[in-house]
Each structure stands twice: as structure tokens, then as C-alpha cells.
Amino acid sequence: MVASGVVKRYGPLVAVDDVSLSVRRGEFFGILGPNGAGKTTLLEIIEGLRKPDAGTVTVLGLPSWPRDQRLLGRIGVQLQASSFFERLTAGEQLRTFCALYGRPASRATELLELVGLQDKAGVRAEKLSGGQAQRLSIACALVHDPEVVFLDEPTGALDPQARRNLWDLLRAINTRGATVVLTTHSMEEAQTLCDRVAILDGGRVLQLGTPAELIRALDAPVRISLAPGVLSGDGARELVGPVDAEVVVEQDGAGTALVTRRPAPVLAALARADALTGLQVQGANLEDVFLALTGREYRA
Numbered sequence: 390m391v392a393s394g395v396v397k398r399y400g401p402l403v404a405v406d407d408v409s410l411s412v413r414r415g416e417f418f419g420i421l422g423p424n425g426a427g428k429t430t431l432l433e434i435i436e437g438l439r440k441p442d443a444g445t446v447t448v449l450g451l452p453s454w455p456r457d458q459r460l461l462g463r464i465g466v467q468l469q470a471s472s473f474f475e476r477l478t479a480g481e482q483l484r485t486f487c488a489l490y491g492r493p494a495s496r497a498t499e500l501l502e503l504v505g506l507q508d509k510a511g512v513r514a515e516k517l518s519g520g521q522a523q524r525l526s527i528a529c530a531l532v533h534d535p536e537v538v539f540l541d542e543p544t545g546a547l548d549p550q551a552r553r554n555l556w557d558l559l560r561a562i563n564t565r566g567a568t569v570v571l572t573t574h575s576m577e578e579a580q581t582l583c584d585r586v587a588i589l590d591g592g593r594v595l596q597l598g599t600p601a602e603l604i605r606a607l608d609a610p611v612r613i614s615l616a617p618g619v620l621s622g623d624g625a626r627e628l629v630g631p632v633d634a635e636v637v638v639e640q641d642g643a644g645t646a647l648v649t650r651r652p653a654p655v656l657a658a659l660a661r662a663d664a665l666t667g668l669q670v671q672g673a674n675l676e677d678v679f680l681a682l683t684g685r686e687y688r689a
């Protein structure tokens with residue numbers, strides 16, 4: 390998938406502002422950003438559901454706008470739960486999609502099981518819970534074994550169990566060779582699943598790379614928390630005094646914490662002092678990168 394110079398305006402608002410990015414075949418790609426960043430608008434343009442004001446997108450080598458029949462059978466788009474066929478049960482929804490894509494009805498049963506909705510086959514879509522409807526919409530997008538799957542916040546309304554199961558499912562789909570592009574607010578999800586992520590804000594790509602690259606580029610200090618009672622603040626200061634690492638000693642709940650960009654010699658000193666029991670080491674994560682880039686103020 391290649392997006393090049395994509396722009397979308399809503400009146401004076403530039404929702405997507407000259408975005409260029411490419412996603413490789415077989416990649417798991419995440420689009421992250423605060424509320425209103427332009428993620429959904431960008432995804433819909435990539436999917437061919439929305440026309441850009443400027444720029445182009447190709448998916449599997451074909452332009453996504455104007456819509457191309459040849460592309461539709463090869464991509465899977467998770468639609469909003471509100472766009473289910475009216476008054477059909479979960480099973481009927483899926484069987485309808487199977488019929489549309491020329492797949493046997495047995496595929497519907499298979500997919501219901503895959504997303505853990507086998508018990509809900511006879512329940513009308515509008516009677517499903519938010520999380521169940523979300524899983525049904527994902528199943529609908531997978532009916533035809535698409536080569537590229539687009540998902541807009543797929544795990545937003547899911548409980549932790551359903552979220553983990555869906556992560557397993559998406560990972561399996563990706564491992565079988567499908568490209569997956571999703572938007573998410575969950576940094577944990579992005580860090581767990583995505584090969585690369587783009588962080589979007591104000592319609593622009595602020596950073597793009599693997600989660601590990603982005604975290605490394607942040608050059609954030611590591612926090613070493615000692616178990617309560619292991620070392621006092623003064624004891625810790627005395628211990629790290631001779632160590633060649635800038636260490637800030639803080640009180641961390643009942644214990645002492647050492648904050649440094651050079652954890653190795655600090656850990657070695659702690660080991661020599663037999664102070665490793667119960668120790669926790671916490672580095673920066675994708676959420677720190679996200680907040681450093683997009684700020685902490687509330688978004689509309």
C-alpha cells in the first residue's frame with residue numbers, strides 16, 4: 390500500500406495534511422494518534438471509502454479511488470457495527486457475506502467460532518453487545534480471506550479476554566500472509582502487534598518506525614525500583630556515588646528508585662551490594678513516545 394501526498398479537508402479543517410507512507414506486503418501496520426488526529430479519515434481514504442482532495446493511494450498496486458471491483462475482492466474492511474444488514478442474526482449476516490463473496494455457508498460457522506461468537510449465531514445483530522458486534526464486524530471483513538485487512542479500532546469495545554483473543558486472531562491472519570493495517574488508541578496493542586507504526590497528529594505523520602526504534606529515539610531514562618527496605622535513599626546515593634552514570638535517586642512508594650540512562654553499571658553495583666531481590670526495571674514504552682510527541686492536553 391502506498392499513500393502519496395494525501396490531503397483531506399472538511400471546510401477550513403485539514404483532517405489529513407499531506408500524508409505519504411507505504412506499508413509492505415505482509416506487514417502489520419498501526420496508525421496511532423489522539424482523538425481527531427485524522428486516523429479514520431486517512432484509513433477510509435486508503436480503503437477507497439473516501440475520496441482525497443489531493444494525493445493518491447494504491448493498494449496491491451491498484452488505485453483505491455475510484456473504487457475498483459478487482460480490489461474489493463482482495464481487501465477486507467471492518468465496517469462500523471451500525472452498518473450490519475437490518476434484522477439479520479449474526480449467523481445470517483455472515484452467511485449473506487459468504488453468498489456475496491461466493492464462499493460456502495460453512496465458512497460462516499468457521500468465522501463465528503474464530504471470533505468466539507458461536508453461541509450468538511441466532512441472535513440479531515442489533516441485540517449483540519458492543520464488543521460482540523465489533524467481533525462480528527471483524528468476522529464479516531474476513532469472509533473472503535483478504536490479502537489486506539483494514540481495521541478501525543478493532544479492540545476498542547472489548548474486554549481483556551476478548552482483546553487478547555482478537556490479538557491472537559489478528560496475529561494468526563498476519564502470519565498466514567495477510568497485510569494488516571489498523572488504527573488504535575492502545576499503545577499496548579500497537580507495541581504487541583505492529584511491525585511498524587505511524588504516529589499521526591493534526592493530520593500529519595509525526596513519526597514512523599518500528600515501536601523499538603521510536604522508543605530508542607526517545608532516549609528516555611530507565612527506572613530501577615528497589616523492593617521496600619532494601620536500601621534507603623541515602624544508602625542508594627552512597628552506593629551509586631562512585632558509579633559512572635548520572636543517577637537520580639527518588640522515593641518510590643515504600644522503596645527507593647534509581648533513574649538513569651546507563652542502567653548497566655548501576656545494576657552491577659546493586660548486584661555487588663546484594664540488592665537485586667524484588668527489583669523492577671522499567672524502560673520507556675510506546676505510550677511515552679506518543680505523549681512526548683503529541684503532548685498531554687485533552688483533545689476534542
Ligand SMILES: Nc1ncnc2c1ncn2[C@@H]1O[C@H](COP(=O)(O)OP(=O)(O)OP(=O)(O)O)[C@@H](O)[C@H]1O
Nearest residue numbers: 399402403404422423424425426427428429430431
Ligand atoms: N465528515 C466530516 N465532516 C467534517 N469534519 C469531519 C468529518 N469527519 C471527520 N471530521 C473531522 O476531521 C478530523 C479528523 O477526524 P478523524 O475521525 O479522522 O480522527 P481520528 O483520529 O479517527 O479520531 P478518533 O481517535 O477520535 O476516532 C476531526 O477534527 C473531525 O472532527
